[in-house]
Amino acid sequence: MGASLARAVQWTSVAGSGSGKLELSPMNEKLLNDIIQFIESFGGKHPEESKYVFKEALSWNTTLTASAFGSGYDIGASQIKSQDKDPNGVPLLELDEGTLKVRTLDQAANVIKMSKEKCTNEVRLCLEANRDPLVKILGAAYATVDTEDSTLIRMVEKNKSESSEESSLLLRFLLIMQQFDMRLLNSCMQEISKQVRLSPSTVNADVALLQSFAGESPNTPLKNIKFTSPHVFSNECRALPWRQVHGDICYVIIDPHDGEKFCVTASTYGCFVNGGFNEDTLEVLDFEKRGEVYKDLVTLLRSKSNRFAENISKKVITLQFYVRIITCFIFQEFSSHHGTPRETDKDTIITSELSMENEKEDESATEKQLKNQKDKTLKPSLKWKSLEDSRKNEKEESKKKKKKSTTSPPAGRRASYYGRKTPQDEDDFSESSDDSEEEEEVQDRRQDAGSDLPSEYWQIQKLVKYLKGGNQTATIIALCSMRDFNLAQETCQLAIRDVGGLEVLINLLDTDENKCKIGSLKILKEISRNVQIRRAIADLGGLQTMVKILQSQNKDLKCLAAETIANVAKFRRARRTVRQHGGIKKLVALLECPANSCDAGKDVEVARSGALALWSCSKSTKNKHAIRRAGAIPMLAKLLKSQHEEMLIPVVGTLQECASEPSYRLAIRTEGMIEDLVTNLKSSNSELQMHCAAAIFKCAEDKATRDLVRQYGGLDPLVALLPQSDNKELLAAATGAIWKCAISPQNVERFQELKAIEQLVGLLNDQPEDVLVNVVGALGECAQEPANRLIIRKAGGIPSLVHLLTGTNQALLVNVTKAVGACATEPENMSIIDKLDGVRLLWSLLKNQN
């Protein structure tokens, strides 16, 4: 009894402090019932032993009252004593002010009989008061110890030497007790093996599976499911350590199709809905249970969301299969916990399940996913550790994983989720976000392994083999031949990566052979237009090597390296790598274009490639500062005077990108670049015009700049760009520049002269929102002038403006209200607005806007 009480019984969390309570769990219930049965039947089976008098009485605060006691007891005022007494004359049962003392099992059985339906409670109280009953029954020498138990042997020895009646009785009693102990333990074991104990890996696997099912479409079981915290502790739990003490593993936010979002606590003893979470911080606000405890997430969701139950039952076979696998896994875990090797059992179970399911399964896709899931379920610790330990290699890891299994959306999704949220990547948050997010999101699209590979694949594989195993000559032939493939085609790009070509190409950059480096860079430059290749190059450390090459003597090499960096540095991590390895300084150094060089063409080419790379890099805020600190601004100003269009585009592009920083705006003005920007507005290249207009758009926040634009005659070319209605980017930039310039009244006058307002009104219809925002902004500024309000009205701008009030774009609405407001100061305009119900629209906006 000792061992089972010490180990199997579930004490409440305060256990160990001495006054623990037995938890109200099914397992304890069963144990108590077993004990009651044992004690009740004890007298019948072992009449002698049941009379054995305990060394010390078992005492506890009983709930029994005097009324329960019948014959055989002396019932006093406050005391009840049994008539049966031990040889020393002490009564075998005493009740004294609620404290019950029992000295034989016989009496204990009586107590149970008397307490009737409350008997479990009575035993519970007894056990709570006597944590190790055997000590009291047999004496301190028989305390249950975790290590080897030699009590029995000692007993036998003692018995041999003394062979008294009492000691043999004791021996028998002890033997019975130990037998019972064993039986209890066995039944506990059965009970535990029936129970589903959740572990972090099972919960993770659960969530991963559900994530793979989740989606917006109505026939998915649920909309979304995610963890509250991306951080995983070394024990695979996500809950905070002080919550882990209570058994919490992690918290999961579930967004069902029917009903509100809710937060679920997954703990070792099951899943339950907790008191809710904070939408912004994703922190759990209240850890208390709200409702029942379910054995796992799926069961919980089934009962919480009808839609889930409905949709999940469509995948019922799938899920049954999944649940079975989980149970197998738990079974294995359990048996390994208890030291019984059951590997073979588990394997046979799984294989039989698999073969069974394979017959039933009709959707091969889900099945694949499940197989995948199975792998995960069986060895989760490995994977999760790798995720946690090597955040830096994480992308690589996930790639590798993808290589191993054809479809693993959960892993990929999770990896990218970490990628964005880990503290180590915090640096990223500080960087400007105007680059395309989708680039970060692009998932690895891979062909199914089974489908036919194009012939290019095999040819490229052969060439890579020669690259690996050839000397310089063979390498160059292979590199040149590789360039004959259509490197702009994704098949070829990915083929190079998949056959391990990227590694070789990047390794070649580390050699001394300039020819090999050139050949390799020419290929890398082409294939780095592919998003996945960019990532792979960054993962393989290619950027570091290329940054080193920027210092080379060979101009071709410098050019190629800078151009490749320009391609690769299209995502944040790459830009950071370039900066952290001193790339910005080296790129800025490329801008130096010696005026009287014998090889001017080459130098221009080098400067251009440097500007291209800086343009890519300048999309991160920290890089903007680094570029400025490296002294790039005067050099860019010098290059801005260049005649070469292909040079001007990256230079203006970089300036335009950097002009989001006030320091750059100031420098652009003071270095006299406005004039050059205005000049280039008149260029015939629309891309160049677009970047110039965008640069002016950003710079014209400052009054001095606006005046300069006017002085250099920049307003005319801006207005001249307005009819370019098919190039929306150019139009957006031009209207933006006009908007900002129109903040100065003198500029508005000029616009008036140029009849810009009429043209702007003409643009109010059928334009994309980013153009509209600028157009309306410009009109709003112009309308500060009374004369212009008239012009707007005459041009028929009011109805269009009022119509735009019904839009949803915040930035647009702000500008529209401003413009309408400005127009409304004119009584005639006001009447039109009124007629069009504009006031009501404005009112409705007032309700929901700041």
Added chain:
Amino acid sequence: MSKKNQKLAEDMLRTSSQKHFNKTELECLIHFYQNLMGHVKMDRNQFRDILHQRFNMTEDLLMDRVFRAFDKDSDSFISLIEWVEGLSIFLRGTQEEKIEYAFTVYDLNGDGYISREEMFQMLKTSLVKQPTEEDPDEGIKDLVEITLKKMDHDHDSRLSKTDFRDSVIIEPLLLEAFGPCLPDEKCACAFENQVLVVKKHRG
């Protein structure tokens, strides 16, 4: 000595076809040659030593071919004038000169074409032999085919000088398609600094 060299250099500047060295540089080259050889002509082994030590060339076949390209009169010796003219292309040649030179080097039998067999000969050592492969020469044969596909514009299964020139103009890396026959930048720089500049200071 030095006066004599000066005169030699002046003569050479007037008569020789080379146009990449100035007078002082010529003097240095003459000085280098005479320092090494005395008044004997440079033979194959001595030339090969220079190629090996100064320009890191290792392939026997190509070093022999480079020797032959330098040795215009085919007397198995490199005279002072051959030395200077050869180095002029070797170190500072224009692309056209280098194409001409490289083609001479690669055209093993001097028939004006680089044939399949010649390519095979030159590329023989370019791949690490994989013991697992059935035909160890398969890779080389394949490389030859790749090169032909890339460079043989008139599809006659051999490279004429025009083929070679056109290919190199499109892709300059192919200048040394069949093995190193020109110094790489580093070696060339080192040689020029040691032989052409240092001597000038002394002189």
